[in-house]
Amino acid sequence: MAFKEHFEDDESPVSSSIVEFQDPEKRPACFKSTIQECLFILTATMSIGTSSFLYGICSVITASIGRGLNMTSAEITWISASSALTSGSLLLFFAKVADTFGRRSLLIFSTGAFAAFSLVTGFATNAIYLDTLLGVLGLWSAGAVPPAVGILGAAYERPSKRKNRAFACFSAGNPLGAILGTIFSGIAAHLFNWRASYYLLAIIYVVFFAVAIVTVPKTQRNTEPLSWETLKKFDLVGIFLSMAGIALFCSSLSIAGDAPHGWRTPYVLAMLVLGVVFIVSFVAWEGYCKYPMMPLRIWKDRNFSLINLIVMFGFMSFGTSSFWVSLFMQNVLRFSPLEVAVHLLPQAVVGILVNIIAGLVLHKVSNKLLMGIGSVAYFGASLLLALMRGDHVYWPFIAPSLALAVIGADLQFNVANMYVMSSLPPEKQSLGGGIFNTVTKICGAVGLAISSSVYNAESTSSAALQTSSRPYNMAFWFCAASAGLGICFVPFLTIGTQGHSTKESAAKGSVGVTSSATSDGQVEKINVPTEGKT
Structure with missing residues (x-):
């Protein structure tokens, strides 16, 4: 069963897509030229990669920042966790804003704000200042992702090989953003200092802010005006419950290691319990609310739920291991930024190659197989890091681990993005992108929080930055366990190949028609009205 079937009864307006009915293999009508199309895809890729780019930049200079600002281990963890936390908490809210008031303006504004606050972050003088500003950067990252996903999904509405290639580039945003961020940050920090990394981030996104103004197409015919009636459709209670629950839950995990009595510290337990209560209350409220921020019926789609579970455990392993392997190289191996x-660099090269291959095989190879390969690659990558011993560990352990990790990330992101965006109607594109990216951001924050507790528990000294390998190895064992859980759900997937552009679907010329192949290779067509009930 596909997503679209769960939205048939929505009281939604007429489809807001203005994409012309045409051969899906041709350039979408919303683009005036192929150059505009390519530049927009690059802009969308950089938009979804905002948090990952920031994550990569921070990870390679974490040790330098920690020493320069005299940070505790919890404050060091929050360098990466703060932006993931705020981004994950607000993605669904901004998805609603994008679908209601307009995607194009939100994307352009958020990109510009991300550039401006990146510059301000470079002037941070203490830990609280820095972690707070990184949290603000996570907010603007949340504002950029849903509209980028929504515009791309509306522009490439029907399955095709062209859509496969576009989404292969787009899906590279998360894994390659982190990798390129580390490379650029290492160069900037080597030439100047860690603050230069944030200045460089600001320069990069100022360029893409300018490109976005020129290249982002209009794919919505109708948007809602800002009025009291419109605001009543915003799930303010759901927004509060989700933000409070996620923030309290992740914060309790992060600070437990530095708390006076660890997990027995009263305020740590209180935050943990309150976080769980708020999250459960959010789920219950979404089933009751007339205009829910996250309609629960979308989880009735078996493949969607399974894909999100698999990606959640896989990306928890990928993001967490990326953070700790960078610290391991800086503190144990004594590498400079x-x-x-x-x-x-090898990880970046492998990532680019995998994305190219993924774009060419999504419509030929079983996507269940690709998800399985990705999960096994994640597990192998973490296992190598957990088992590494000795002084010469880069080529036998770290290098192959980096390659396997990016293979897992790129394959799973390609499959997941294609499934979610090909199955949703045009007016729900930002919602789908918001849900999927919320999963990745929150699992990243949770993974860092749990692994930080493991790291602190296994530390052999009171120093925030450990120079022995054991704390890092134990954190990598957590990553391996997370990746292993992801493997367990793969056999239950029924998804086949994706991205078929059949003659019949092209002839129908309806935005309510999509097609994907089931696990037995048959093309399944789903016909859904483009208007809600009146």
């Missing part, structure tokens, strides 16, 4: 960047 530039040396860390150079040693991460």
